[in-house]
Every structure is written in structure tokens, then in C-alpha cells.
Amino acid sequence: xxxxxxxxxxxxxxxxxxxxxxxxxxxxxxxxxxxxxxxxxxxxxxxxxxxxxxxxxxxxxxxxxxxxxxxxxxxxxxxxxxxxxxxxxxxxxxxxxxxxxxxxxxxxxxxxxxxxxxxxxxxxxxxxxxxxxxxxxxxxxxxxxxxxxxxxxxxxxxxxxxxxxxxxxxxxxxxxxxxxxxxxxxxxxxx
Numbered sequence: 292x293x294x295x296x297x298x299x300x301x302x303x304x305x306x307x308x309x310x311x312x313x314x315x316x317x318x319x320x321x322x323x324x325x326x327x328x329x330x331x332x333x334x335x336x337x338x339x340x341x342x343x344x345x346x347x348x349x350x351x352x353x354x355x356x357x358x359x360x361x362x363x364x365x366x367x368x369x370x371x372x373x374x375x376x377x378x379x380x381x382x383x384x385x386x387x388x389x390x391x392x393x394x395x396x397x398x399x400x401x402x403x404x405x406x407x408x409x410x411x412x413x414x415x416x417x418x419x420x421x422x423x424x425x426x427x428x429x430x431x432x433x434x435x436x437x438x439x440x441x442x443x444x445x446x447x448x449x450x451x452x453x454x455x456x457x458x459x460x461x462x463x464x465x466x467x468x469x470x471x472x473x474x475x476x477x478x479x480x481x482x
Contacts, residue, residue: 316464316475333359
């Protein structure tokens, strides 16, 4: 696989343990179309592009979108990066949809724009619930979605929402950290 050059920048969620777990857990085949929601530095998008996928990454943070584009150029990889809140700026359907949502529960305090990359709201599930509600409209009929979740934000609730939306769910990856366990769920349409 091609080397990926990814730089971090203040104001953009850095490549972290959850980033690596998500990238390593996604099954992708050359030529498949991939949409990454919340691309940050672009690491996951570029990791999948290096495996032959046709990737679009979106982020609500314009600093992240600019950095992901720079990282793509420096890595010599092709990927499209656009500014969007979830699926607002997205058209069409994708074979694979990937999301590392903001999942840390937070207090109701004034926040900076950077906080959007980690702030999952009071329960930690607000972004995930929005993702699960909208995602089926953008996933191809035989596609699969990968959603990273933390033990800090009721991952069983996300599994329940996915099942209620007509998906079968498996665990594609997991990692224990010192204060939480991370899960990558793979959702496929049932039947």
C-alpha cells in the first residue's frame, strides 16, 4: 500500500487511536465508492483511497477540509473533500459510508468550533443518532456503513437504532483504551 503523509494542524482533530482503528476495520475493494463523514485530517479517506477506493470526505470544519486536501496532495492520492454538515452537501449513494462521530458526552458550556470534532452532546449520542437517521438514504442497496462508537456513549443504543432501521450489525473492530472501549460497527441492510 502507498505511504500516506498526513499532517495535523491546530483546530483539526488529530490522527488518534480511534482514527487508526476505523481505517483498519473498513473492508473496501478497488473501485468502490466511499463517503467519509467527519474526515478531519483525511487520514481514513486517504487510507481507503490508497486501497483503490473512490473516496469523498466531508467535514463541517473548513480547516479540516483544507488540511485533508493538502494531505491528499502531499500523499499523491486522489480524494474529494468538501465542507458539509453530515450529508447536507452530499449527492448520490455510496458503496461504503464511514463515520468517526463526535462521541464524548459534554456539559452544556460555551464551545469553540474545534469542539465539534469531539463534542457528542449531553449523552455523547446526538451526532451518531443524526448519522444513523440519514445514512440509509445515501447507502447503495448492497452497501455497508462503518460507525465508530465508544463505551462512553451507549453503543448498544446505536446498534438498536441501526437494527430498527433495517440493518444487521457486526463488530468489525474493537480496541480497549485506558478509559474506554472503542467499537467499529459494520451495518448492512437486512434481507
